Structure formats: C-alpha cells, structure tokens
Amino acid sequence: MLKIIIPTIMLFPVIWYSNSTLIWINMTSYSLMINLMTLPLLNQAGNNSNNFSLTFFSDSLSSPLLMLTVWLLPLMIMASQHHLMKESLTRKKLYLSMLISLQMFLIMTFSATELILFYILFEATLIPTLIIITRWGNQTERLNAGLYFLFYTLIGSLPLLVALIYVQISLGSLNYLVMNIWFQDMSSSWSSNLLWLACIMAFMVKMPLYGLHLWLPKAHVEAPIAGSMVLAAVLLKLGGYGMLRLTIILNPTTKIMAYPFIMLCLWGMIMTSSICLRQTDLKSLIAYSSVSHMALVIVAILMQTPWSFMGATALMIAHGLTSSMLFCLANSNYERIHSRTMLLARGLQAFLPLMATWWLLASLTNLALPPFINLIGELFVIMASFSWSNVTITMTGLNMLITALYSLYMLTMTQRGKFTYHIHNIKPSYTRENTLMSMHMLPLIMLTLNPKIIMGLTY
Amino acid sequence: MKLPILTIVMTTIFTGTMLTMISSHWLLIWIGLEINMLSIIPILTKNQKPRSTEAATKYFLTQATASMLLMFTIVFNAMHSGQWTTTNIDPNNMIVSLTMIIALTMKLGMTPFHFWVPEVTQGVSLMTGMLLLTWQKLAPISIMMQMFTSINSIILLLIALMSVLVGGWGGLNQTQLRKILAYSSIAHMGWMMAILTFCPSLTMLNLLIYLMLTIIMFTMLNMNTNTTTLTLSNLWNKSPTITMMILISLLSLGGLPPLTGFLPKWVIIQELTKNNNIAMATVMAIMALLNLYFYMRLIYSTSLTLFPTPNNIKMKWQFQPKKRSLFLSPLIILSTLTLPLSPVFSTLN
Numbered sequence: 001m002l003k004i005i006i007p008t009i010m011l012f013p014v015i016w017y018s019n020s021t022l023i024w025i026n027m028t029s030y031s032l033m034i035n036l037m038t039l040p041l042l043n044q045a046g047n048n049s050n051n052f053s054l055t056f057f058s059d060s061l062s063s064p065l066l067m068l069t070v071w072l073l074p075l076m077i078m079a080s081q082h083h084l085m086k087e088s089l090t091r092k093k094l095y096l097s098m099l100i101s102l103q104m105f106l107i108m109t110f111s112a113t114e115l116i117l118f119y120i121l122f123e124a125t126l127i128p129t130l131i132i133i134t135r136w137g138n139q140t141e142r143l144n145a146g147l148y149f150l151f152y153t154l155i156g157s158l159p160l161l162v163a164l165i166y167v168q169i170s171l172g173s174l175n176y177l178v179m180n181i182w183f184q185d186m187s188s189s190w191s192s193n194l195l196w197l198a199c200i201m202a203f204m205v206k207m208p209l210y211g212l213h214l215w216l217p218k219a220h221v222e223a224p225i226a227g228s229m230v231l232a233a234v235l236l237k238l239g240g241y242g243m244l245r246l247t248i249i250l251n252p253t254t255k256i257m258a259y260p261f262i263m264l265c266l267w268g269m270i271m272t273s274s275i276c277l278r279q280t281d282l283k284s285l286i287a288y289s290s291v292s293h294m295a296l297v298i299v300a301i302l303m304q305t306p307w308s309f310m311g312a313t314a315l316m317i318a319h320g321l322t323s324s325m326l327f328c329l330a331n332s333n334y335e336r337i338h339s340r341t342m343l344l345a346r347g348l349q350a351f352l353p354l355m356a357t358w359w360l361l362a363s364l365t366n367l368a369l370p371p372f373i374n375l376i377g378e379l380f381v382i383m384a385s386f387s388w389s390n391v392t393i394t395m396t397g398l399n400m401l402i403t404a405l406y407s408l409y410m411l412t413m414t415q416r417g418k419f420t421y422h423i424h425n426i427k428p429s430y431t432r433e434n435t436l437m438s439m440h441m442l443p444l445i446m447l448t449l450n451p452k453i454i455m456g457l458t459y
Numbered sequence: 460m461k462l463p464i465l466t467i468v469m470t471t472i473f474t475g476t477m478l479t480m481i482s483s484h485w486l487l488i489w490i491g492l493e494i495n496m497l498s499i500i501p502i503l504t505k506n507q508k509p510r511s512t513e514a515a516t517k518y519f520l521t522q523a524t525a526s527m528l529l530m531f532t533i534v535f536n537a538m539h540s541g542q543w544t545t546t547n548i549d550p551n552n553m554i555v556s557l558t559m560i561i562a563l564t565m566k567l568g569m570t571p572f573h574f575w576v577p578e579v580t581q582g583v584s585l586m587t588g589m590l591l592l593t594w595q596k597l598a599p600i601s602i603m604m605q606m607f608t609s610i611n612s613i614i615l616l617l618i619a620l621m622s623v624l625v626g627g628w629g630g631l632n633q634t635q636l637r638k639i640l641a642y643s644s645i646a647h648m649g650w651m652m653a654i655l656t657f658c659p660s661l662t663m664l665n666l667l668i669y670l671m672l673t674i675i676m677f678t679m680l681n682m683n684t685n686t687t688t689l690t691l692s693n694l695w696n697k698s699p700t701i702t703m704m705i706l707i708s709l710l711s712l713g714g715l716p717p718l719t720g721f722l723p724k725w726v727i728i729q730e731l732t733k734n735n736n737i738a739m740a741t742v743m744a745i746m747a748l749l750n751l752y753f754y755m756r757l758i759y760s761t762s763l764t765l766f767p768t769p770n771n772i773k774m775k776w777q778f779q780p781k782k783r784s785l786f787l788s789p790l791i792i793l794s795t796l797t798l799p800l801s802p803v804f805s806t807l808n
Binding site for chain 2: 105119120121123124126127131134135143146147150151154155158159161162165166169198
C-alpha cells in the first residue's frame with residue numbers, strides 16, 4: 001500500500017516545485033500514473049483480503065472504493081483548471097495541496113486495518129474539505145456551509161470514538177482482521193443499544209440519513225467543483241464503508257435497532273426525490289439526488305443480507321461516478337453563465353451537442369437505466385428489501401419512478417426546448433471538459449461488462 | 460521596566476515555582492506559591508494602566524485567598540495526621556480533601572472559581588497573559604500530581620466537567636482574543652484534571668501539549684499585537700503565513716485529528732472509558748465542540764475569508780519584525796504534526 005501512499009505524498013513537492021506552465025500537466029499526469037499503480041488492487045479473492053502489513057489491507061470492499069478515490073483525483077484537477085485560472089500561483093498550489101492531502105487521507109482511510117486509525121483519518125478528511133469549501137467557494141453562504149459540515153460530522157463521530165475505545169477494551173483488539181475472528185454477539189441490554197447508536201450515528205450523518213442531511217445541500221452547493229466532486233463521490237461513501245466494516249460486531253442488535261433508520265431512509269428517499277422535482281438550483285438538485293441514492297445504500301446495509309451488501313457496494317461506486325459527472329456538467333454550465341439556476345440556460349443541445357450527449361448519458365445512469373451498474377446496485381437493494389418486507393416495494397418503486405422523473409426533468413430543462421436568448425455567446429466545449437466527462441463515463445460503461453469487481457464482500 | 464528589575468522579578472517567579480515543584484514539605488510548597496504570586500504582581504502592573512491595576516488586584520485577591528485556604532488545609536492536616544509531607548494526606552478526612560481541592564482549583568482557575576481568569580487575562584498585555592496562563596499553572600498542577608492518590612475523585616471529576624462546560628460556553632460570546640484564550644485555558648484545565656485521579660502522566664501530557672499550543676497562539680497574536688477578532692482579520696495583509704499557522708494551531712487546540720491536539724483528548728477518553736466513566740467521556744468530548752466553534756470563528760476571520768482593507772503599507776518588507784518569536788517554528792511543528800509519534804509520550808512518567 002505504501003507504493004500508492006508515498007507517491008501521493010510526493011505529489012506535494014511536485015506541486016510546490018512546478019512553475020506556472022507545468023503545474024497542471026505535472027499534477028494530472030502523475031495522478032494518472034498513481035491510478036495505474038492502483039489497478040492491480042482490483043484483483044481480489046472473493047472472501048479473503050490482501051494484507052499488506054499490520055496497518056494496511058485491501059479486500060473486495062475497499063479496493064473498488066480506493067480505485068474510485070484515485071481515479072477521481074486527476075478528474076478533480078482537470079475540472080478545477082478553469083476557476084483557478086485567475087488566482088495567483090501560490091493560491092493554486094495551496095488548493096492543489098488541499099486536494100492532495102485529502103487524497104492521501106482517503107487512501108489511508110480505505111485501507112486502514114486498525115479501526116482507530118480509520119477514525120483518525122475519517123476525521124482528518126474534514127479539514128481539507130472544510131478549507132476547500134470555505135476558502136474557495138463562491139457565495140457568502142459557504143461560511144455557514146462549512147460550519148454545518150464540520151459540526152454535524154463531529155457531533156456524530158465523537159460518540160463513535162468513545163464506542164470504538166469501549167469495544168477495544170472489551171473485545172481486546174480493534175484490528176479488523178482480528179475482529180473478524182473474535183467478534184461476539186452483543187447483549188440485548190439498553191447499554192448495547194446505546195453502543196450500537198454511538199457506532200452507527202457517525203456514519204449516518206456522513207451518508208447522510210434523511211433527518212441529518214441538512215449539511216449536504218449546503219456543502220455540495222457552496223463547494224467549488226473539486227470539493228463537490230470529492231464530497232459526492234467519495235466522502236459520502238466513507239459512511240457506507242464504515243457501516244459495512246462495523247456490522248460484524250454489531251450483531252444481533254442491528255435486527256432490533258435498525259427499524260427507525262430503515263423507515264427514515266425509505267421515507268427520506270421519496271421526500272428528497274420529490275424535492276428534486278421542485279428545485280431551481282441545479283447543484284442543489286444533484287445534492288438532494290445524492291441523499292436519495294445514499295438512503296438506498298443505508299437501507300441495504302442495515303438489512304444485512306448478501307444480496308443487499310452486493311447492491312450497496314455496487315450502488316456506492318456507481319453513484320460516485322454518476323454524481324461526480326453530474327456535478328462536472330453543472331459546473332460547465334456555471335462557468336459559462338455564472339449562475340446555478342436551471343432556467344437561465346436552456347436548450348443547450350442546440351449550442352453544445354456533444355455536451356448534450358454527456359448530459360443524456362449522465363441522466364440515464366442517474367435514473368438507473370439497464371445495463372449500467374446503477375441499475376445492478378438499485379435492483380439488488382430493491383430485491384433484498386422486498387424479501388425483507390414486501391411492503392417496502394411501494395416506497396422503493398415510487399422512488400425509482402420519481403428518480404426517473406427528476407433526472408429527465410433536469411435533462412429536458414437544460415438541454416431541450418427553446419434556448420434562452422442570452423446564451424448565444426457561450427464558449428464551446430473545451431477538450432478538457434469532454435475528456436473529463438468521458439473519463440467519468442468510460443469506467444461506468446466498462447464496469448457494465450464485468451460488475452463482479454464492484455460487488456463487494458459477499459459476491 | 461528596567462532590565463535589572465525585570466531580571467530579578469523573573470528570577471523570583473522562576474524560583475517560586477521551582478521551590479514548589481521540588482519540595483515535599485507542605486510549608487515549603489506554600490512558601491513557593493507565595494513567592495510566585497507576590498513576584499508576578501509587578502509583572503501584571505508593568506504597563507501603568509488602571510485596567511492592569513484592576514487585573515492585578517483581582518489576581519492578588521483570589522490567589523491570596525487560595526493560599527490562605529491551602530495554609531489552613533496544611534495546618535489542619537498537620538494537626539490531624541502529625542506530619543507535613545504531601546504524599547500522606549488522609550483521603551478520608553473530609554475537610555482536608557475538600558478545602559485542598561478548593562484551594563488548588565482556585566489557583567488554577569477552574570469552575571466554580573474561574574471568574575478571575577478572563578478578567579485578569581484581559582487586563583494585561585499579551586505576553587504577560589501568556590505567562591499567566593502557562594507558567595502559573597505549573598506549580599498547582601505539580602502539587603496536585605504529587606498528592607493525586609488522596610484526592611476525592613468525585614469532586615474533582617465534577618469540577619472538571621463544569622470547567623469544560625463553562626470553558627466552552629463562556630467563550631462563545633467573546634471577541635477579545637485574550638478572553639477567548641482564557642476560556643480555552645479553563646476548558647483545558649478541566650480535561651487535565653478529569654484524568655488526574657486515574658493516570659497523572661496523561662495530565663502531564665495534556666499540560667505539555669496545551670502549553671506548547673498556548674505559547675504558539677500568544678506569540679503569533681503578539682506579532683501584530685492583535686487583541687480583538689477585528690484586528691486579527693487584517694493579518695492576511697501583513698503575514699499570510701501566520702494566518703495559516705493560526706489555522707493549524709487553532710484546529711489543534713480544538714482537538715481535531717490528525718493534529719497533535721487530538722492526542723490528549725484521545726488518551727483521556729481511553730483512560731476514562733477503561734475506568735467505566737463512559738458518560739463523562741462522551742459529555743466532555745461533545746462539550747469540546749463548543750470550544751471548536753469559537754476557534755472556527757477566529758479561523759474564519761483570519762484565514763478563510765479576506766477582510767476588505769486597503770493595503771496602505773507597501774514597503775512593509777523593509778521593516779524588520781521587532782517582536783521576538785520564541786522558537787515559533789519548532790513549537791508549531793511539535794504541536795500540530797506529531798500525532799504519529801504518540802507512542803513516544805508513554806515515556807512520560
């Protein structure tokens with residue numbers, strides 16, 4: 001694992017010693033090379049894990065997420081080039097340093113064995129994200145967004161720290177590989193209910209669960225494009241990853257405690273999808289769509305069946321790529337008209353036909369069109385929840401319908417119809433933007449051919 | 460103040476604390492505390508303003524009361540147990556244990572005797588405030604560490620919890636930086652004392668890291684003589700590097716991983732959980748978020764937003780910085796980046 005982490009750390013000197021002509025080229029090319037080095041990790045044995053050392057390991061759950069993280073860094077860098085054009089060189093370098101440090105923490109988080117190390121790095125990802133949102137966001141609301149983001153996550157995760165330490169003292173070790181063998185059933189007392197809550201709430205806030213999702217629209221909307229991309233694609237998945245790791249010690253309390261959360265998720269799915277139909281702000285629509293997709297993931301993880309775990313992992317990867325792509329598309333709009341309002345730039349298909357293709361593909365994957373992996377994820381989750389309780393099909397089916405509705409609403413609003421008069425002088429698409437979209441779309445399409453690498457632990 | 464006088468007074472302060480730290484006879488400890496208190500009064504009144512005199516008076520009154528209470532406890536203990544060493548205080552003696560705790564927490568500025576800390580820190584200059592919040596804590600904490608086995612842990616935990624609460628809530632409405640750092644000191648004292656009866660080496664660890672962070676904060680604030688949040692927001696104009704350092708130091712002071720300030724909180728929570736004080740650990744950890752909120756407010760006004768101000772001094776690079784920055788760089792690195800070195804701190808005993 002050090003062969004990935006050390007090159008990522010060494011990207012810092014690469015940034016700080018590059019001059020202004022070489023900085024973007026250096027960063028993008030070296031992070032793409034780190035990508036290549038991470039590809040062999042996808043060769044995972046089904047039920048075993050590659051243990052690199054006592055501190056780092058990778059198994060079929062963490063390697064697709066790791067792959068997603070390293071894949072995203074060059075994409076973030078490409079996407080940020082435009083809005084950083086006017087800044088001074090030091091500011092550019094600082095921004096890229098924040099991205100690199102975030103990347104470093106995320107790689108270590110997804111490969112940590114010891115759960116306290118996972119916790120420290122989980123919290124550590126907050127600092128660069130906070131700085132990116134608050135310093136480089138564009139509106140005044142970014143200050144509030146940063147505070148909400150930081151404090152929602154921290155209040156959820158401090159009980160997690162206490163719970164992890166308690167588990168370490170009572171179980172003996174928090175090394176994940178050891179915990180797989182040493183786990184015991186939790187007693188059915190009030191205090192173990194509280195322990196379950198303490199362990200889970202941190203990840204619920206991060207996912208986010210419907211009642212605790214208030215930070216997400218603020219943070220996603222106010223962040224600059226790289227911040228939105230990394231938030232939507234990877235940081236939300238940290239919550240899912242944490243929950244999937246901790247379920248092993250939380251039996252059988254999960255069967256009792258999960259009911260309110262499953263209900264909140266099912267209801268919240270429909271609520272946030274419906275809100276998407278009434279949004280005027282494009283980024284806000286995509287943010288609420290993230291909440292809706294993640295609610296499905298929470299339902300899947302709380303149900304703890306093999307199919308639901310497969311669906312959860314596949315949905316996390318698929319949603320990461322799709323959501324990130326949608327934010328890039330929204331950003332390409334924003335860079336041209338400097339507004340996030342959907343009404344202001346309509347009928348773009350007449351001006352930017354290739355971009356309209358990417359919009360179409362992104363909307364289609366968002367609404368879980370077969371044969372993309374989004375569908376595989378959602379289908380597995382819906383089937384698992386149907387077998388858990390037949391009634392849930394009403395909610396999940398309704399959600400699929402509303403998801404289709406708002407995805408097509410977004411597509412037709414921005415691309416189809418009569419164009420607005422004032423957009424006749426927008427710049428045509430850059431090659432950089434087309435590359436960005438294709439690099440999002442290609443993994444999605446290729447994974448359709450072999451989805452077993454993203455199916456996770458229980459394939 | 461003239462240099463010879465300053466030297467004598469500083470030496471006396473140093474001697475007082477040293478005397479307290481090395482003795483095991485209660486009378487000498489008390490004498491050390493008194494020497495320390497009396498010699499810091501001229502330092503507090505160094506700039507001849509009425510506000511400084513007021514601060515010095517408040518400091519003197521509270522510390523003298525605490526010393527008197529301590530003397531009472533010492534004599535009472537000597538009367539009842541017949542000896543004057545620190546290590547043999549009878550924990551079953553109600554009066555002794557209670558008044559001892561009251562006296563020492565009054566010296567340290569913990570709730571419910573914390574009211575003097577913001578006022579006194581506000582009334583004096585930045586560097587004197589630093590002396591007050593760092594050096595003056597050493598003597599009482601060394602006493603408490605010598606006698607930790609005989610302290611009534613319930614009372615101390617209660618005081619610690621209240622200190623963390625008051626330190627968090629009290630700092631929320633402040634814009635004066637010295638008062639913010641005073642409330643931060645109250646909260647950190649709470650964390651330190653919470654773990655004293657269980658594992659005093661963790662108190663030492665927390666004290667060390669807190670001292671480093673407070674020295675850094677005061678030194679950086681002193682560079683531009685910033686005393687309010689408003690003046691701090693002009694710092695980006697004078698020295699952007701210092702704004703970044705303030706960001707990192709304040710995040711470390713607030714206890715965010717992966718900075719070193721997280722380490723004391725982590726090990727204190729671990730030790731409290733081992734001793735079945737899980738509720739206390741959770742409540743203290745959540746209250747520390749209040750502290751983080753007002754540090755975040757400071758960070759927002761310094762590093763993450765740009766206060767609109769014209770840059771009048773275009774030639775500022777020609778002027779040498781006049782303020783001394785004592786070991787700022789190594790201290791910053793030590794207090795923000797050494798979390799991976801945490802096993803080293805197990806040698807503190």
